[in-house]
Structures are given as structure tokens and as C-alpha cells.
Amino acid sequence: MSELLKTLGEVTESAFEEAGFDASLGRITVSNRPDLCEFQCNGAMAGAKKYHVAPIEIANKVADVLQKSDKFSSVEAVMPGFINLKLSSEFLGQYVKELSEDENLGCDRSEKEGTIIIDYGGANVAKPLHIGHLRSAIIGESIKHILNYNGYKTIGDVHLGDWGLQMGLIIMELKSRQPDLPYFDDTFTGEYPKEAPFTISELEEIYPKASAKSKEDEEFKKSAQLATVELQNGHRGYTAIWKHIIDVSVTDLKKNYGNLAVEFDLWKGESDAQPYIPDMVQAMIDSGIAYESDGAIVVDIAEETDSKEFPPCIIRKSDGGANYETSDLATLVEREKLYSPSGYVYLADKRQELHYTQFFRVARKAGIVPTADLKFIGFGTMNGKDGKPFKTRSGGVMRLEYLLDETKQTMLEKIKANGTMDENEADKTAGIVALSALKYGDLSNQASKDYVFDIERFTSSEGNTGPYLLYTIVRIKSILRKYEETFGKTDCEIMAPSSDGQRALMLSLCAWPETARVAAEDLAPHKICSYLYDVANSFNRFYHDTNIMKEEDAKKQQSYIGLLKLARRIMEDGISLLGFEAPERM
Numbered sequence: 001m002s003e004l005l006k007t008l009g010e011v012t013e014s015a016f017e018e019a020g021f022d023a024s025l026g027r028i029t030v031s032n033r034p035d036l037c038e039f040q041c042n043g044a045m046a047g048a049k050k051y052h053v054a055p056i057e058i059a060n061k062v063a064d065v066l067q068k069s070d071k072f073s074s075v076e077a078v079m080p081g082f083i084n085l086k087l088s089s090e091f092l093g094q095y096v097k098e099l100s101e102d103e104n105l106g107c108d109r110s111e112k113e114g115t116i117i118i119d120y121g122g123a124n125v126a127k128p129l130h131i132g133h134l135r136s137a138i139i140g141e142s143i144k145h146i147l148n149y150n151g152y153k154t155i156g157d158v159h160l161g162d163w164g165l166q167m168g169l170i171i172m173e174l175k176s177r178q179p180d181l182p183y184f185d186d187t188f189t190g191e192y193p194k195e196a197p198f199t200i201s202e203l204e205e206i207y208p209k210a211s212a213k214s215k216e217d218e219e220f221k222k223s224a225q226l227a228t229v230e231l232q233n234g235h236r237g238y239t240a241i242w243k244h245i246i247d248v249s250v251t252d253l254k255k256n257y258g259n260l261a262v263e264f265d266l267w268k269g270e271s272d273a274q275p276y277i278p279d280m281v282q283a284m285i286d287s288g289i290a291y292e293s294d295g296a297i298v299v300d301i302a303e304e305t306d307s308k309e310f311p312p313c314i315i316r317k318s319d320g321g322a323n324y325e326t327s328d329l330a331t332l333v334e335r336e337k338l339y340s341p342s343g344y345v346y347l348a349d350k351r352q353e354l355h356y357t358q359f360f361r362v363a364r365k366a367g368i369v370p371t372a373d374l375k376f377i378g379f380g381t382m383n384g385k386d387g388k389p390f391k392t393r394s395g396g397v398m399r400l401e402y403l404l405d406e407t408k409q410t411m412l413e414k415i416k417a418n419g420t421m422d423e424n425e426a427d428k429t430a431g432i433v434a435l436s437a438l439k440y441g442d443l444s445n446q447a448s449k450d451y452v453f454d455i456e457r458f459t460s461s462e463g464n465t466g467p468y469l470l471y472t473i474v475r476i477k478s479i480l481r482k483y484e485e486t487f488g489k490t491d492c493e494i495m496a497p498s499s500d501g502q503r504a505l506m507l508s509l510c511a512w513p514e515t516a517r518v519a520a521e522d523l524a525p526h527k528i529c530s531y532l533y534d535v536a537n538s539f540n541r542f543y544h545d546t547n548i549m550k551e552e553d554a555k556k557q558q559s560y561i562g563l564l565k566l567a568r569r570i571m572e573d574g575i576s577l578l579g580f581e582a583p584e585r586m
Helices: 004-018 043-051 055-066 089-101 131-149 165-177 200-216 218-232 236-259 270-287 324-338 350-365 400-418 423-443 466-487 500-510 512-522 525-545 554-578
Strands: 028-030 039-041 072-078 082-087 115-119 153-157 290-293 296-299 313-316 343-349 373-379
Touching: 004 028, 004 039, 004 043, 004 055, 004 082, 004 512, 043 055, 043 082, 055 072, 055 082, 082 089, 089 500, 089 554, 115 131, 131 153, 131 343, 131 373, 131 400, 131 423, 131 512, 131 525, 131 554, 165 200, 165 218, 165 236, 200 218, 200 236, 218 236, 236 400, 270 290, 270 296, 270 313, 270 324, 313 324, 313 350, 324 350, 343 350, 350 373, 400 423, 423 466, 423 525, 423 554, 466 525, 466 554, 500 525, 500 554, 512 525, 512 554, 525 554
Parallel strands: 115 153, 115 343, 343 373
Antiparallel strands: 028 039, 039 082, 072 082, 290 296, 296 313
């Protein structure tokens, strides 16, 4: 079925044409004055310049044509040339009925061509996830769900930081603690132990210790740099340690991302791209786009249309080593070879915009990505109530698992205060609702904007929050259960609205197909949030104004129930795109 605005737009475009004007002027939008009308067309304003007549004259002529349409109950041309429209109840009821009967809820979910790789997460091995990783994971996961819902094939890659000096630092710190391990014996020829010589907790302590030591001990730093080079050259013992680091880290990362309901299709890292670097750099040198500058190999990326200066991008450092740009470019080489995607979406802190501009431009200039679309979504920071980046009470960076636990505990206390659940159900429900609080609190903001993390506000069941949406869905589920228990499973055919509240709910539900499509086109989860909040408000107004279970007219009551079933389906689809679900009760 067609989106509502498209269906109505075809009517208004035809009316403009019948009245003797350009059909393109008939674009229709949702009214920004709902107290006056439901939809509006402003084409007469633009048409006045083209046809050299007063806009109200055009509006009147078009309105006369629109009066004949059975889709509108009210058509009014108002000064200086707006056309205000209100749908007929019969058309609205029929459209919502068809929406409820469509298995795809009116959305175009047909399979789209190509594959989109989404690069998000960005965790480093040997380090715990902290709140700095939250936004990338939450936004990236939601974008993946939204694209999949709209028929796009996606591949989500965590793209681990698993290479470079940090590996050498860990190896040398481990050697200083356990020098007798076989990994450090160059004469050892047997099989290395299958079990790692450290736990995840020990590993997470080793790296910061080694990093701090390298800043104070120059010899230790040099030994770590040498170990890094030896690892990259295939040192047998160091490679075995590196594999242990990866295995232990990834196991822990999967657990913590799992608690956040974030799943990746690929667990590749920077190390996977390393074999592609030498040939890639040489190809750029051979083609003439890369040249030597102060010992480094660079590529000019400045363009004539730039409003600011962009320095050349270094693709090989003066010491022969690679940097982030080199690694990301080589990763593109690998992805093009393995997947040939139609597009890429990168999620990272917006302060990394220069990095992405540089490596996107080099990728284009070098022909690494000839046609695929490259998009960078830069997100803002999660701040505390003081407006500064969120910290623990002691001033440190909070681990992600602690943030999840703290949010869950806050939610658990609120649920227990109601006294309606046993301990097990309360604990499970608290986990579900806490996740909605965290994710919605983040996603309801436009990605590029900073936001204030307020655990009390985010976990509130009132206002623009995740728990408010879940309470609404749970309320709908409760009504549907009561109806089925009372009347059994009956045919609940949606009819024309009989009240303003019912009409408002219907109109909000009609916007779902367009909302889902636009959210995918704009890669904008916050548009799903805004829509769901509007639906929840519309439903709750309808619920408070309508005695659904005591309605004496059976047909009217069945229409209410049919509408509630549609609202539940749309809201549950919506929250699934945000990455959380609703409990059965709260």
C-alpha cells in the first residue's frame, strides 16, 4: 500500500493540474497548525510567482477541484494562499484498516540491491568497555535494525583495535612478570598452552600498567616498540600471546555487548587489514597520487571547493609504520575484495571528522572505493549534569557494565516499590526496562548533539523516556488480554473514527510507513523515537477519554480493539528498531 502523504499528494497534484497549474505544486505536508487542519498544501504560494496571479486565486481554484474528492471532509483556501485539508472519517478508517491488514504495516520492505557495511563499536582488546563506547554501539545497532527493516542487507563490524604498540606493551609487561613462560623462549619448539596465562581482569590491569610504565621508562618503551615490530613480523611466541589476548578479550566483549543487546556480524580488527598495506601504499606511489614528504608518504586531499585548509594525509609514517588512516584504508581494500558493498556507514565521535574526511578522500582518489557511498555519522558526547563528559563519582571513566548495573538497580527499586512482582520477575523486568531507559535516552537525541545523562529522568515512566513507551505498550497488552478473556477471539474490524481522540491516534499510526522509510534514508534513529513518543501520547489521550472495556456498541468496541492491536504492532516494531523490547507487565 502507498504511504498516506503520497496517496494524498497524488490527489492534490491532480487537482493543481485540473485547475490549470503545474502538478508539482501539489505537494502536501502534515499541518504545523493541527488546531486548524490536519494537512496543508502551500503550492499556491510558489505558483503565484510562476503564473503572476495572487496565491489565493490559485488556492481557491484548486480547492474547488479538491472539494469533489471523497478523501477530504474539509477543504479550505485561506489567505494568503494556503490550502487546509481534513480527511474524511470514512477514508481515514479505511486507510487504517488496510494498514492493519498489511503484514508489513504499509512499509516497503522489499529487498534492496547491494550491501551496506556498518562500522561501529570500535572497542580495543585488552581494555574494558566504558561509557565512551556506549553511543557508537547503541546508534550503530539501531541504524542496522532500521536499514534491515527497510529491506537493506547489512553487515555490522565491530572493527577491533587489536594491533599496534598496545600489543607490544602488553607482551613486555607480561614478560617482566612471568619471564619463564615458553612464549619468551626463542628455543621453544613445542605447542604453546591452550589456556591464556592471564584472565580478563588481569589483562585489563596489565595494559594501563604497561602504558604508564612506557611513559616513565624509555628502555621499556623501546622494548615494547621492538616487540610490536617482531609481532608484526610473525614472531611465533608473541603471535601466540596475541591470539590469547584476542580470545580472552573478545569473549568478554561479546558478553558485555550482549548485555547491551548489541550483536556484530563480524569481529574483525585492524590486524586483518595489515597484509593489504604494502601493496596498497605502493599502488598509490606508482599511480603518482602519493609522494614522499619529510620521510613520510603522503597524499594531497585538498579540493578547490574547500572553505578550510586540509593537510596532506599521511599513509606511511617516516619510520615506515602505519597509522589509523593507513589501517582504515587497508580495511576498505579488504572489504571491497571480500564483500563489494554498495555503501559504508561509520560511527565515531564527531571530533574525528578530520580523520574520516582524510581517509574518505584518499579512498576516492586512489580508486579503492570507486562507487560505494561513504558516510560518517559523528556523534556528540554523553555529559553529566555539570555539562562535562560523564564521569564516576571519583572522577574516572565509568565501565559500561557498571552503568548498566546502576541503571538496572535504579529501575529495580522503582519496580519493587510497586510491590506487584516477585523477585525473579522484578529482576528480569528491571533489566528490560533499564535497557530501554539507556537506549532511548541516547537515541532520542540527534546523534551529532551532546546530551546530559540523567538516570532519574531516563528511568521515569513519565515524559519522553523509554520506560514511558514500555508502560504504554504494556497498558495496550493488558487491555487486549482483558478483552480476549471477556469476549474471546473475535473479528475486530477497524471502522471510521467516532471521537477526536480515536481520530488523532489513527492519524499518528498512519505516519509509520513514511517514518520508517525516512529514518532509513537519513540514518536517524531519533526520528523513530520522536514518532513513537507521539503515538504513545495519542494512545494515552484516547485511553483516558474512552471507556474501551465498557463500550456497549460491540462493533465500535471491536474497532477500538483492532486499533489497539495495530498500535501495539507498530510500537513493538518501533522499539525493536531502537534495540529493546517490552515486558509483559510492569
